[in-house]
Amino acid sequence: MHAITTIHFIVNPISGKGKNSLDPAMVLRVFNPKTFKVEITETLKPSHAIELSLESIKKGVDIIVACGGDGTINEVAGCLIGTRVKLGIIKFGSGNGLATTLNIPKNSEDALRVIKQGITTKIDAGEINNHYFFSNSGIGFDANVINNYSNTKKRQLASYLKASLSTFFSKPPPLSIEIAINSELFSLKPFMVFVSNSNEMGYDISLTPKASIQDGMLDVIIVETLNKLEIIYFAFLLLIKKPQKFKKAHYFLTKNIEITNLLSGGVLTQIDGESRQIDSNTLKISIKKAALSVIIP
Numbered sequence: 001m002h003a004i005t006t007i008h009f010i011v012n013p014i015s016g017k018g019k020n021s022l023d024p025a026m027v028l029r030v031f032n033p034k035t036f037k038v039e040i041t042e043t044l045k046p047s048h049a050i051e052l053s054l055e056s057i058k059k060g061v062d063i064i065v066a067c068g069g070d071g072t073i074n075e076v077a078g079c080l081i082g083t084r085v086k087l088g089i090i091k092f093g094s095g096n097g098l099a100t101t102l103n104i105p106k107n108s109e110d111a112l113r114v115i116k117q118g119i120t121t122k123i124d125a126g127e128i129n130n131h132y133f134f135s136n137s138g139i140g141f142d143a144n145v146i147n148n149y150s151n152t153k154k155r156q157l158a159s160y161l162k163a164s165l166s167t168f169f170s171k172p173p174p175l176s177i178e179i180a181i182n183s184e185l186f187s188l189k190p191f192m193v194f195v196s197n198s199n200e201m202g203y204d205i206s207l208t209p210k211a212s213i214q215d216g217m218l219d220v221i222i223v224e225t226l227n228k229l230e231i232i233y234f235a236f237l238l239l240i241k242k243p244q245k246f247k248k249a250h251y252f253l254t255k256n257i258e259i260t261n262l263l264s265g266g267v268l269t270q271i272d273g274e275s276r277q278i279d280s281n282t283l284k285i286s287i288k289k290a291a292l293s294v295i296i297p
Contacts, residue, residue: 005063007031007115008056009040010049010076012068012092020092022067022108030112043068049075057083063295065115069093070135070202074272077292078132081125086293088115094156095202095273097135101213102296114297122290123213126197129278129285133271134213134292136201137285139259140175140192140223141167141231146270157203168231173268180258181220191223191231191248193259195285202273207243216289217253224248259283 009027013020022040031038039056043049049066053076056064065088066076077087090111091099102123105111126133149163179186179193196208196219211219226234226248237243244251261267261281269276269283 004035004037006037006059006061007039007063007065007088008052008061009038009065009067009090010052010056010072011040011042012049012072013042015068015072015092015094020067022090026109027112030109030116036116043072047075050079053079057085061085063088063115065090067092070095070097070099070272071274073098074132074134074274077125077134077294080293081132081288081291084293086118086120086295088295093202094160097200097202097273098198100202100204101135101198101200102294105297115295117295117297119296120293121214121296123292123294124197124216125288125291126195126218127286127288128195128269128271128283129280131271131276131278133195133197135198135272136194136196136208137269137271138192138194139177139267139269139283140190141172142192142194143268143270143275144170144172146273147268147275149273150275160203168228174263176262178260178262179222180260181252181256182254186222187262188222189225191226191234192221193223194221195257196220197287205238206241207238209241214290216287217255218257218285218287220252220254220257222250222252224250255287257285259285 011022041052049072063086066073067090089099089104090108128137145164145167148166152159176189194207196211198213199209199211200206208219234246237246266279
């Protein structure tokens with residue numbers, strides 16, 4: 001007699017273009033009720049995926065499937081570190097950075113069949129002041145873009161580009177920091193500091209094309225202060241996938257980085273594409289190797 005595998009699907013109905021749903025009939029076509037016990041729940045408010053994940057872990061589920069974008073995946077995955085529960089992913093988001101890195105199929109039924117197959121791998125998790133990230137985190141320009149992006153109703157590429165332009169033409173908040181990395185210490189007013197665990201930001205854009213989600217290392221890019229023309233040139237190199245040619249971008253590979261805001265008021269960050277204001281003036285960022293079990297093709 002086969003053991004029953006319990007799966008909880010957590011669906012964010014407003015990820016990406018919104019109006020997402022997971023067809024129960026399609027789920028039952030893939031998962032035979034004789035061997036799988038399935039539950040489908042939609043999130044109703046911000047951070048609801050965290051509440052639902054913690055409840056499911058207490059119930060002893062085997063798999064929790066995040067059906068959404070990087071933000072939804074972050075909320076679910078962060079709860080699974082240190083547990084035996086496996087993460088499944090269905091792409092309902094816009095950028096889908098982590099799902100793309102892991103080669104998760106775009107078609108929902110194909111993704112369901114991947115989950116049924118149950119092949120898992122261990123991936124690293126970044127940690128920033130007790131908040132996990134699985135794709136990337138950053139301060140400066142990208143954090144300001146995400147903060148503007150978070151105020152848009154539709155999470156799609158056009159909205160992201162609009163938020164980028166709005167950030168480009170606005171005066172950035174003052175940022176003066178000290179960075180400790182690989183026994184070096186820098187003081188600067190950066191355009192941005194980008195800390196990546198994966199080789200995909202989303203929308204087929206990457207600042208760290210050589211990054212690995214399984215090497216136990218963080219890929220860090222520190223970009224000096226830029227004028228408007230330099231920002232445009234940097235964006236151009238990013239679009240043609242050659243950001244490493246930009247002379248004011250400095251790349252580091254590290255396990256730990258500490259960033260101190262020399263001004264008061266905490267630090268505005270983006271964590272896996274979600275805006276977050278961290279009250280502390282010091283960001284301690286590190287990597288946990290092989291911290292999460294994820295189902296992959």
